[in-house]
Amino acid sequence: MTCDVLIPFQENLSCLMDSIESIHHTHSDVRIHVYDTKGYLAELKLFREFAQTYSVQLFESKAPVCFDSWLKQHLAVTESDELVLIPEDTLVPESWLERFCEAAQGEKRWVTPLTSSKSPYSISLLPGHNVHTMDELIQRFSRKLFPLCGKHTGSVLYINLADLNRRQFSSLCGKLPEQPLLSILERMNYKGVLADHLYISHSSAGIKQDSLLAVDRKQKPVLLKSLLHTSSAAWQILFPSKEPAVKWALKEWARKMKKALLQRKTSEMSSLLTRDFLDCFYHKRDSISPLLQKQMTHRNRMSVVYIVSRLAISGGVFSILQLVNQLTLLGVDARIYYMDESHEFQSWNRYSTPVHFKNERDLVSNFPPVDVVVATHWSTVRFARSLMDAGVAKTAAYFIQDYEKWFYPEEDVKTRDAVAASYSFIPHRIVKSDWLRNLLSADGIESTKISFGLDRGIYHPRPVAKHRRPVLLAMVRPNTPRRGFNNVIETFERVWSMVPEATFVLFGYDYLSGYSIPFPFTNAGVISNLHELAQLYSQADLFFEGSDFQGFGRLTLEAMACKTGCVLTNVGGVNEYAVHQKNCLLVPPQSPQKAAKAIVSLLQDPSWREQLANEALITASRYDHKKEAAATRNFFCGIL
Incomplete structure (x- = not known):
């Protein structure tokens, strides 16, 4: 049996690489194909080396080709017996592929698992749990009903290709180019089932999925029975039912469920039966029970x-x-x-x-x-x-x-x-x-x-259009004295007086309007999306770090990894990687005159700034978060 794993790349390179590692650790013999919807993965040395290590095939779209069309093309030519479609942020447990096969039962089927994403088949990760421990709980309580479901609306899809008539499939794709993949497979007598004994998690927050519960009408009771048994059995064992907050939440849940049943709102019922039901047990609680602690x-x-x-x-x-x-x-x-x-x-x-x-x-x-x-x-x-x-x-x-x-x-x-x-x-x-x-x-x-x-899957040079006017970036945190807020503001004021066409961008604090800042600026505020932060670094010509001292100084290294020129203060752990006039310029803390002079010198000499930025990128590439984790694991093993 051979299996192709298809992963569409959207934006999260860090999650993509972790997903590929997760798959490879459990099944090193599968063939992994990545569809690059952004068209820049091949240009990243980081990913080229990673793809070579894990034998990843990269498909780049030279022309606008939707993922569904590419998926159809792949199905028409692949000789594999199985195909799995996986989002870029997916983590899989042990024996996941074998359980997909078990649910397919050798028939013309596509299979979707229970998942942490917002889908009709979602079960939230328990507090303290990861994909492995959650999957163990699901297996413990599952009855393996494998209920039929309609067109797939989950996040992971397995297709049994053993009996796929590829000639007929290609013919139908040609006749019905606008039809989705699963509609064509339905015409070929394929059916969808839920692998209610398999749990797959997604790391990205806010995954948007279709919430409609598309289930075969005759199989709907079986599906609901499977979901309810799997979730409620696990949760009722783990949580004390006498908890007042849980009682209140369950009463509220029952009221909403009754209303949805009377109004026949299928999509609302699906959410109530899965995610909302589970939320009753832990989102309304201040803490978790000692019994759950033992299960974790x-x-x-x-x-x-x-x-x-x-x-x-x-x-x-x-x-x-x-x-x-x-x-x-x-x-x-x-x-x-x-x-x-x-x-x-x-x-x-x-x-x-x-x-x-x-x-x-x-x-x-x-x-x-x-x-x-x-x-x-x-x-x-x-x-x-x-x-x-x-x-x-x-x-x-x-x-x-x-x-x-x-x-x-x-x-x-x-x-x-x-x-x-x-x-x-x-x-x-x-x-x-x-x-x-x-x-x-x-x-x-x-x-x-x-x-x-450093997670260079997040922090790497982004394909952005540079502004005509120089862009200067700095992090500010007025309520943290050691971050040198006044030093940053005075430095940028001096730069503005010498380079009035410069654009100043500040981030790290939402409420700068209450402070007297004597130059025009854009406040990006607190940035919780780290990909947006990497984008901001990439757009900037220079990053200034004006702290009094730093234990390491991760912000500057992040900017270096995005190939941004850097000027920073010279006290603290920054000297671990920052070398004056090689990959950055160093200045003393609380020296706005010297800092402004250094910044202006780089703005006036683009070739020198580019040289420092290139060296900074090389420096940042030496700091690998996976090596840090491996060393930390070895340290823990050594002290036990």
């Missing part, structure tokens, strides 16, 4: 939990999420536990669902047994220490991303001393730069350096 840990995988006080839009939080995602791909049962979050965080790609706790007491009392608990800020160190002392965690580590003692004024001696004391509470510490490691060493604290990793 994968027995045969190393378990790691990162404790985050607040999930907000920041480089530090994204570094943690990026690590958790990549550790998950490496087979580690990695999760994030938190006590507060920003709404914008929901837009980031997540390979597991973070677990919310309503307060510190809830966190400590309901924490499941894990191998490693990781503190991520000095305020979370005491939790990690108490969990290790109680035997809940076998060991603990502290992921230190900055010299937190300097976050507080010198006169705040009490807080500074508390931060310094926290470094010794936990036996193992990870840092990203020699600068930070040396500062800790001077305090008598030993640490292990694991090089920072």
Whole structure:
């Protein structure tokens, strides 16, 4: 049996590469084809090398060809027995292909699985779960009914090609060019079924799918029975039914369901029977039950939990999420536990669902047994220490991303001393730069350096049209003193006086109208979509980073990866990668006159700016988030 996997590329190169890795780790013998709807993948050295490693065939559309037409062309000529259509953000569990085959039962069928996307067959990822643990739960409760469904409206599609008459198929495609693929297959006596024993997840937030439940009328009760049994059995076991919030939510759900039944709203019923039903059990809760905690840990995988006080839009939080995602791909049962979050965080790609706790007491009392608990800020160190002392965690580590003692004024001696004391509470510490490691060493604290990793699937030069006027970009955060807000504003004011035609773009803060900024600017605000941020970097001629100090300085490296010229301050972990007059220009902190002079010199010499940007791109290519995750996994294995 041979299988073709077809993946249309939309925009998320990072997810595309992770999806291909996920497929390859489970079935290295499948043939993967990528349809480039953007037409620039072949130009990226990063993807060319990746495609060669995983034997990926890239199809570029030289002329406007819709994906459905390309899919039909591929079906007409392929000699494979099976075909799977997968979105770019898909993660698959073990034995996914075998279970597709089982649902097809060797007949003329296309098959769709249960999924985390917004489709008629969606079941939300449980808190703390990833595709592997969720798939195990689905298998445990599934009855394998494989109900018939109408035209596929899910996100993943399997087609059994063993009995496909390709000559007849080509003839029908020629006669009915406007007909969708599944309509043509229906004419050839194909039927659709649901693989109700298979769960596939999608990492991108906000996936838009058709919500109509297109089901064969006779099979509709079977489909609904399958979905309800699979979801409700799992959730009723995992959650206590006496929870007041759950009772209220279920009553509200029943009221909506009764109304939908009376009005015969099929699409609304499908949503109520799947996603809305499950939401009753955990979206209305402040926390999750201890029974669920026991269900979350994968027995045969190393378990790691990162404790985050607040999930907000920041480089530090994204570094943690990026690590958790990549550790998950490496087979580690990695999760994030938190006590507060920003709404914008929901837009980031997540390979597991973070677990919310309503307060510190809830966190400590309901924490499941894990191998490693990781503190991520000095305020979370005491939790990690108490969990290790109680035997809940076998060991603990502290992921230190900055010299937190300097976050507080010198006169705040009490807080500074508390931060310094926290470094010794936990036996193992990870840092990203020699600068930070040396500062800790001077305090008598030993640490292990694991090089920072950049997701170049997100941060790479985008095909954008450059503006005629030079564009200068900077991140500002007025309420964080160390980010040098006044330094950035004064620097740009000086640049504006010398280069009045320049365009200034600020991002990182939504409410700049309340500040006196003496030059014309565009405020891009808080950017939660990282692809939009990469686009912004690519459009800019220069990026200025004016912080007083940085533990590593990921923003500048992101800009370098997008081939943007950079001017930045020279204190902190930036010296790990920033080399003056080779890949950037370095200036002292709080020196707006020197910073403005450096920026203007690059604006006036485009060839020098291009030379620095080219070197910056080479520098950024050395920082790989997958290598960082592998080194982190090895570190955890070594301390257990």
